Amino acid sequence: xxxxxxxxxxxxxxxxxxxxxxxxxxxxxxxxxxxxxxxxxxxxxxxxxxxxxxxxxxxxxxxxxxxxxxxxxxxxxxxxxxxxxxxxxxxxxxxxxxxxxxxxxxxxxxxxxxxxxxxxxxxxxxxxxxxxxxxxxxxxxxxxxxxxxxxxxxxxxxxxxxxxxxxxxxxxxxxxxxxxxxxxxxxxxxxxxxxxxxxxxxxxxxxxxxxxxxxxxxxxxxxxxxxxxxxxxxxxxxxxxxxxxxxxxxxxxxxxxxxxxxxxxxxxxxxxxxxxxxxxxxxxxxxxxxxxxxxxxxxxxxxxxxxxxxxxxxxxxxxxxxxxxxxxxxxxxxxxxxxxxx
Numbered sequence: 359x360x361x362x363x364x365x366x367x368x369x370x371x372x373x374x375x376x377x378x379x380x381x382x383x384x385x386x387x388x389x390x391x392x393x394x395x396x397x398x399x400x401x402x403x404x405x406x407x408x409x410x411x412x413x414x415x416x417x418x419x420x421x422x423x424x425x426x427x428x429x430x431x432x433x434x435x436x437x438x439x440x441x442x443x444x445x446x447x448x449x450x451x452x453x454x455x456x457x458x459x460x461x462x463x464x465x466x467x468x469x470x471x472x473x474x475x476x477x478x479x480x481x482x483x484x485x486x487x488x489x490x491x492x493x494x495x496x497x498x499x500x501x502x503x504x505x506x507x508x509x510x511x512x513x514x515x516x517x518x519x520x521x522x523x524x525x526x527x528x529x530x531x532x533x534x535x536x537x538x539x540x541x542x543x544x545x546x547x548x549x550x551x552x553x554x555x556x557x558x559x560x561x562x563x564x565x566x567x568x569x570x571x572x573x574x575x576x577x578x579x580x581x582x583x584x585x586x587x588x589x590x591x592x593x594x595x596x597x598x599x600x601x602x603x604x605x606x607x608x609x610x611x612x613x614x615x616x617x618x619x620x621x622x623x624x625x626x627x628x629x630x631x632x633x634x635x636x637x638x639x640x641x642x643x644x645x646x647x648x649x650x651x652x653x654x655x656x657x658x659x660x661x662x663x664x665x666x667x668x669x670x671x672x673x674x675x676x677x678x679x680x681x682x683x684x685x686x687x688x689x690x691x692x693x694x695x696x697x698x699x700x
Contacts, residue, residue: 386695395688397700413499453496478532517576585642642666660696
């Protein structure tokens with residue numbers, strides 16, 4: 359690697375290349391066509407035991423380690439002419455992944471060798487307490503990491519915080535099936551906890567907005583800068599009416615302040631919610647990546663959602679040969695409202 363990571367990660371030519379390609383991606387959310395179909399795969403790097411660093415113990419060292427890693431690949435990845443590759447400092451894997459909110463609310467969270475997992479809270483629905491965010495070790499590590507990222511004064515990389523999920527997804531993580539039961543059995547208790555979850559996520563997002571340098575925030579490896587992430591991993595479990603009446607209002611409220619809107623990650627089959635997703639005004643995209651009937655779901659979403667809602671489709675061998683899958687997508691969409699995640 360020639361030059362310091364500061365010089366490489368502020369290279370003017372690389373910045374111009376990135377911004378030009380990023381503008382093409384953003385144009386999709388304004389109805390324009392991009393052909394050939396836009397491919398996207400962020401270079402999201404983390405650090406851990408193998409690097410001799412731990413974000414919980416020394417966030418500043420962790421950030422410097424990740425920036426060094428990104429500097430090593432910046433030249434090749436940013437210049438990749440086939441794929442949009444944003445360089446990303448990725449906190450998700452190091453800070454409890456989708457279990458960050460569980461940790462904030464006091465659940466027991468651990469790594470099982472493959473992923474972060476957690477026990478449900480032993481307490482009853484309706485007893486959730488607003489956490490002392492400023493004194494929580496996980497948040498303190500996150501804030502220190504962001505401050506070090508800002509101090510580094512590098513413009514090419516983006517910063518990715520851990521997943522704040524969404525009110526519904528977090529509630530199910532914390533309570534399991536008990537929370538669904540409370541929708542009918544104890545709606546007042548259910549709504550009380552939803553209110554707290556919504557307020558905490560909004561609080562965290564506002565803090566992140568203030569800390570991360572302007573324009574350098576990415577919430578997920580499949581999203582564009584500034585777009586929020588709503589985890590829709592539990593929507594497949596519930597009927598459209600329950601989601602619309604009990605959960606949709608707070609999920610919309612949670613991400614209403616994102617000027618670039620938000621993208622929802624869905625697992626399995628959530629096709630029953632297409633009318634709901636269509637009605638969610640700040641929902642700008644659906645990520646389709648975690649089901650075996652992906653093409654069928656992609657077509658249903660594409661035909662059923664609004665003209666300003668983009669589909670982010672994971673391309674792998676379940677869709678056949680790579681080049682044939684891309685050609686099939688372009689024939690159907692004419693390059694509009696689709697990003698291929700590769």
